[in-house]
Amino acid sequence: MSKDDNVSSPRLTKTFDTSVFKAKAKIQDVARLAEVSLGTVSAVLNGKGRVSTATRDRVQAAIVQLNYRPDLYASNLARRNTQILGVIVSNLENPFFAETANAVEIEAERHGFQISLMATNFSPVRHRSSVERMLGARIAGLAVLTSEHDEQSRKLILASGIPSVFLDYGSPTESSATIRVDSGGGMRLAVEHLLALGHRDFLFVRNSHKGAGPPLLSHRLRDEGFAAAVQDCNVPGVHAHAIDTEGPGADAGEKAIAQALGSIRFTAAVAVTDTVAMGMYRGLQARGLSIPKDVSVVGFDNTYFCRFLHPPLTTVDIPRTELSRAVLAALLRKGESCEELSSTLATSLIVRQSTGPPNRQSKSMA
Amino acid sequence: MSKDDNVSSPRLTKTFDTSVFKAKAKIQDVARLAEVSLGTVSAVLNGKGRVSTATRDRVQAAIVQLNYRPDLYASNLARRNTQILGVIVSNLENPFFAETANAVEIEAERHGFQISLMATNFSPVRHRSSVERMLGARIAGLAVLTSEHDEQSRKLILASGIPSVFLDYGSPTESSATIRVDSGGGMRLAVEHLLALGHRDFLFVRNSHKGAGPPLLSHRLRDEGFAAAVQDCNVPGVHAHAIDTEGPGADAGEKAIAQALGSIRFTAAVAVTDTVAMGMYRGLQARGLSIPKDVSVVGFDNTYFCRFLHPPLTTVDIPRTELSRAVLAALLRKGESCEELSSTLATSLIVRQSTGPPNRQSKSMA
DNA sequence: CTGAAAGCGCTTACAG
DNA sequence: CTGAAAGCGCTTACAG
Secondary structure, three states, rough: HHHHOOOHHHHHHHOOOOOOOOOOHHHHHHHHOOOOOHOOOOOOOHHOOOOOOOOOOOHHHHHHHOOOOOOHHHHHHHOOOEEEEEEOOOOOOOHHHHHHHHHHHHHHOOOOOOOEEOOOOOOHHHHHHHHHHHHHOOOOEEEEOOOOOOOHHHHHHHHHHOOEEEEEEOOOOEEEEEEEHHHHHHHHHHHHHHHHOOOOOOEEEEEEOOOOOOHHHHHHHHHHHHHHHHOOOOOOOOOOEEEEEEHHHHHHHHHHHHOOOOOOOOEEEEEOHHHHHHHHHHHHHHHOOOOOOEEEEEEEEHHHHHOOOOOOOOOOOOOHHHHHHHHHHHHHHHOOOOHHHHHEOOOEEEEOOOOOOOOOOOOOOO | HHHHHHHHHHHHHHHHOEEEEEEEEOOOHHHHHHHHOOOHHHHHHHOOOOOOOHHHHHHHHHHHHHHOOOOOOHHHHHOOOOOEEEEEEOOOHHHHHHHHHHHHHHHHHHOOEEEEEEEEEOHHHHHHHHHHHHHHHHOEEEEOOOOOOOHHHHHHHHHHHEEEEEOOOOOOOOOOEEEEOOOOHHHHHHHHHHHOOOEEEEEEEEEEEEOOOOHHHHHHHHHHHHHHHHOOOOOOOOOOEEEEEEOOHHHHHHHHHHOOOOOOOOEEEEOOOOOHHHHOOOHHHHHHOOOOOOOOEEEOHHHHHHHHOEEEEEEEEHHHHHHHHHHHHHHHOOOOOHHOOOEEEEEEEOOOOOOOOOOOOOOOOO
């Protein structure tokens, strides 16, 4: 490069005024300004190869001066891979998913990965298109942390061969791990807690989403867990009813109570999620019933708002941190097999003030 | 193309078994299988140009057979633009942001755009890096719908020249619009409602996030709106105190009540957000105080859970649908100037059961 | 430690 | 209506 080159071109001179300079600087511009080759700029950008300190400084100065930012599409195309992990959840408005997505993002950041987040809103169509978009985006790994699942989508993911992890769905394959939550165990703890308090008449409330296809997998697991716990308890005189209502969680919970009161005999109500439980609170309290005096209520998920309900909600906790760690481990996969990376997370019962001994005179009794 | 070409190569034959075929099909493969050129495949992919029905069908069949999905990075690089809108919010765990992001996504989908969503968690550092990532991703437009703001980041966005929209921050420029929410008006409605009920002693509760830098802009607007409403009301004997606590909304609200009770005289409490109000519920109810008998409570945002609290929360509504429409209009910008695309959204008061006449004997009075 | 060249998988004029 | 060619902005061997 001749010495004449350090006379800046008119174009480069303009870059000092970023408010006027619109055209994005590219790696060429940086190389020219720093008087090095493309490869060298790329090396300092990616921290690879040996570059002398002096050169590095010059390049960095040029980057700052030009306000240069590598083009995501060009670099990912050239690199043939990304540092992006895909995360698909059902519904960001549900605190459980928001909290989980957040935990995964923080965990991913620790490993130098970014997150691309999509929500299906429980729609099978959006579930499918989310998967397709993720696959087209050449993500480094994909976590499907949804309540609903789709065998077709799973096939696409497995066929792509990228590392993937499913929540409560499928079995480990060569490229895919499955993290399970011990919903059954959690339900068992809830039922045992209520039995110990003296309850014998149970209501289980589950909700479904319109247009969401088959019942949500996570809900089915909880449903079955509840039924099994009641069945196995070996306590005489136990009765349980299940009710299924449609709509967003809280609305469904309220509706379920309206339906159940007067027709079903219960002193304890178990909800499939905290949000459903919140709606049940409303249904009960709007009718002058007291929790836990008239009805004990148990939720599921231990979302942040449980502590702030009145009374604070007894619920089953899903360990967020362990979950996000397990997801990252499965996606980043350092040597272990998917078999080894699959696991079942233990749940625990958080007892707060929404559960207490039954009141046989309760107005809730049919 | 010679007729011999319809003898599939061994590679193409394997593609029938997607569970074994790992290498991603590329546009070349589709062209070869359909016996057309690259350009033709691209044309049917993007719905551009005229392609005969027969050819189109052949191409489509090949796409299905090969399970072909265009590479996002290659196509965006070649296209020189994306169909992706960036959305930055503060915190997905806050229902207001989750609901807003959702509304924007649905609106964007209607216009054929996808959303890339990032959360700052109120951290100035993450705010900045989110902006940089978005800019590197060549998004078609950027919506900054955060509570916190950063002048440096705004400069970067303006310098990039991409269409952008800010919530409650800055003034319209050539490339950037500003959507405002009439927080002051909402606060005025809340105060007038409480005054009409007979309240004279007010508490205002605001929260801040640790490590979040300066007070959140939206909170300041609400704060000032409250102060102005009280100041301007022309009712004698009105007193108002403001309290600022740190932490996530609900925790902060609970803490604020603990601090205020016994030291501040109030019969009505106004929260900067619904989440803070939820914490105040807990603070009051845990101490045996009744809402609204002892204290009336008003929230802000009208998030979905307000209806399910006990009692249902009176709150200020921010029109989500109008907000998401305004955001999309500003980003997609069909001819209008940013000046025209900037607006102030009216708020309204949703009166529920958390507000009522004051009780002069209340235990909440210091 | 540095530079020139090939290639990532598409899209888009352009010429037919 | 279709094909061949250039180019998007990077990264990565490769040769020096």
